[in-house]
Amino acid sequence: MGYSDSQWTSWLVPMIVVANVAMFVVIMFVNNCPKNHNGLQGNCVARLEKLGALQWDKIVHQNQSWRLITCIWLHAGVIHLLANMLSLVFIGIRLEQQFGFIRVGVIYLLSGIGGSILSSLFIQRSISVGASGALFGLLGAMLSELFTNWTIYTNKAAALFTLIVIIAINLAVGILPHVDNFAHIGGFLTGFLLGFVLLVRPQFGWLESRHRPAATRLKSKYTVYQYVFWISATILLIVGFTVGLVMLFKGENANDKCSWCHYLSCVPTSRWSCNN
Template sequence: MIVNDCWRNSHGDCALQPLGRLSFQPLSENPLLGPSASALDKMGALRLTFLTKHHQIWRLFTCAWLHAGVAHLIINLSSVIFVGIHLEQEFGSLRTGIIYMLSTFIGSLVAALFLKDRPSVASSAALFGLLGAMLSGLIQNWKFYTKKFTTIVAFFSILMINLVLGLLPYVNNFSNIGGFISGFLLGFVLLFNPQLEQMAQNKGGLFDYNVKGSAIVDLRQKLDRPVLRIVSLVLFSLLLAGGLFAVLHGINVNRCCGWCQYIDCVPFKWWSCNEKPMQCETMEIAGRLTLTCTGYDKFRVFPFTDISQARIQDLCTLICS
């Protein structure tokens, strides 16, 4: 929010104004209590023109560490902590970390295939990777869980909350889908051998096993399914290679899928999902800036003129939407 500086760029027209420079853009501009579109662009969000025309491939990495707003940050981090701690207790930090990082990158690749000309962030891809791994772990180890109902409720609650969050502006739901598929496949590759001795000593978690000491060796043999692991690894490799090939060759799936846009952002009266570049006529009179949307009978007068061209484009999009 320091980069955004709503108090200066919007001259006080902000949400939670007492925060000053740390205040947020109006909810009509960002319903997640976050920065403006131009601020997200500046910090490294994904956008179609930056990736295809300016070839800023580095945004595939930076977008994965950005959140669309405070609401997105709180929900995403709390979900990651909840799921990540339990997976780490069950399978160890190394395997959980590998799934986290690879799912993040795959999510960014999938997001790039469905990009619109509006900023989007892909930080939730890592969470969905952990959720996908959680699902594959459930499938492999189902009969040994003692808290089946609790685990299912927790899984679907976190999944649905974050999927709905992905329907709001700036949060890329396609990165979530890509991260989930990646985590699901990697779960079959890596989550074949729970830390049963440690789990037996650390009861009370979400993933408790009903395992006796003498059955540990036999259980590990049942959980280690080499064929399934190899098939999942091959599918993950194809997903990674195909995603890289498609992104580097500028393939955009939206050109042949008109309804796909509604998976990523659903328009509502409180916000817009419009991606078309808007143009406004500007006029400065007596310290006031008048923006008139070209082709529409819409205009707005602002009591300031000293703002950047990028911020003018933000306001123009807001007026014309």
């Protein structure tokens, strides 16, 4: 739970952006775009499958668990890539400057994996690609960071309202067809819990109290509720990942245990149907 009040230089987030763009360019080259395919709209399904898209059958029956990670670095088209990378720059650089590359990198990667696990449990007849789960993890971490460090912020109500609106809008977009909202939800929940574990700041006044006489210093660097959040989130993370991975590799379909959950990813209307 250690914390440094120094400002970090952001280099990991730009490197992640470069890696995603480079991977997309490689896929475009392999697909011989735009000659054989319109890369502005999307990369072909067969090529994405071959390069590591999230696919339940291959993970469970062909022992290709690495797809839980590789799918995070693939994108279906230019618009998909640009939307995710712009969001990553907007969200990730500020977090990395405040908390450093290790914590942000861990949140990004584990949130992406968490999103992949939940997606695989519910969406088993189509592939999924994209960094959205990892991005939602960063959003979730921002929200829990606000909660656990509540005492040090001013205008906290405005910040909370803004974050909730942004998260709600992005999750609402996920009910459209061809959007993997389970990856968004899984990533968000993972990042939300990780924020309580990794983004804890000393309680208000602790840094200043270090320069006071010993008798007037704050005794604890963190508040009781911060410790409660930290312990609870750690337990939930361990349990969640364990249960999710066990269910996944046993080949279970989470829709059998939750008959209405599919509406979280797609709501059918007269204009479109949901076939996940």
